[in-house]
Amino acid sequence: MIAYSDALEALREHHRQNGQFDLREAFKADPERFATFSASLDDLTLDFSKTAVSEETLQLLGDLADAAGVSERRDAMFAGDPINGTEKRAVLHTALRNSSGPVIHAGHDVMPDVEAVLAAMGAFAEKIRSGELTGATGKRFTDVVNIGIGGSDLGPCMATLALAPYHDGPACHYVSNVDAAHIADTLRKLDPETTLFIVASKTFTTIETMTNAETARQWIIGKLGEAAVGAHFAAVSTALDKVAAFGIDADRVFGFWDWVGGRYSMWSAIGLPIMIAVGPENFRLMLDGAADMDQHFREAPLRQNLPILLGLVGFWHRAICAYPSRAVIPYDQRLARLPAYLQQLDMESNGKRVKLDGSPVVTPTGPIVWGEPGTNGQHAFFQLLHQGTDVIPVEFIVAAQGHEPELKQHHDLLVANCLAQSEALMKGRTLEEAKAQLLSKGMDAAEVEKLAPHRVFPGNRPSITILYRMLDPYALGRLIALYEHRVFVEAALFGINAFDQWGVELGKELATELLPVVEGTKDSSGRDASTAGLVSRVHSLRSK
């Protein structure tokens, strides 16, 4: 087998040779380009034909995947090997959605534990949804507030919005930021008698979550008395001892395990608010969709394997074409939080600068991931995507069908806009075309000369389109698992560990050190002049 360094050099050389690749020419030359450079899993299609890849590019990317051991690493993940080397942990979030046999971790089948927690969550969710479990004064819960941050917030928050058409349980709110504004604005609208809090934290030490949880507890105590706390709190964590110390009853605590990374945890008990919102059956459908993608990732050959193809093209754009970012644009208002979710999934996983063995990486690693729903983005930043000086690959996500058949004209417009944007990015508009258009509007020739350059679109800008029938729980599960595995594939190609997050530690440590300085119980001696100056400014502004 070819060595990694040789495979990488072959890709770089291929890129140098094919620097002039023109998508417009490629489509003209090959009427089958869509069929060749797209792949489907049932109703889910990944179209990457509008990216500058050829058969040879895919072949070379496949060689690199072989050299990087993508399949072997994938199999090691599913087998429960401790592939998260720096934390000495297995990576088994896929077990959380598995329903086809045992999953062995450290000589023990984890499935009975997984199923037991799912069953306990289901029973609890049903009791909340039916009103069997009430608040301390006997009133039915109308509102659930999830207190968590990062992986203990973004997944459930994103999925609750995504599945709004299936939402028949209590309203769900998400409080993550330590900024008092977040909890204060949320609680202001709520009635303590009918509010249930879920404190969600893998470690149960995260300062934002612990601070918000304590504020929520005081809110309940202040309105309903100390004895009411038990009825109004539940918790989700891997640290059951710490939850007990917080005072939440053991029968309202839902556990998970250290082999579930925070940003991969929406399938675990962290998904409890999703389950309360849409019910255990819809939650199971979401898990089934993800399990379907898991099986596909394990079994499909490269040219049909959606996560592998998405990962290969992502690597091509980032590591070979050196595009610094990628925009994810869901043409689905209910996926408004997907870009934020993917920012954690992708950037916390692949924002690394050393390889598995600690040596420096040899390519750029994870791109900046950003986005907003379409069509809104079109009226904001698409200008830069079309005419700015950087090339930013775009990932369009769209359903063939909406949940509002009576408003089909909206959905037709939505789809037309989505397809038009990828077409426009690819085709562009030449100077001649711009001039011809202006002349056809009756503009005089001198004006045309002046204006035409502003109306040129370079085109040849890459985009991917992910299309599926409808955003139901199954489709959502499949979509999120697709992105999880894409991140995995890219990490394997970069040679990095996608499952640790040491880069978040330093800021946390410094915040702990700075707290007494901000509070004013410690002076700022020893700090840099900027930090000391800003603290002093905070103090003087407060005293005004």
Ligand SMILES: O=P(O)(O)OC[C@H]1O[C@H](O)[C@H](O)[C@@H](O)[C@@H]1O
């Ligand atoms: O669930 P928790 O332990 O409270 O952690 C919440 C989040 O905070 C950490 O700083 C990590 O960066 C995230 O990966 C994690 O999801």
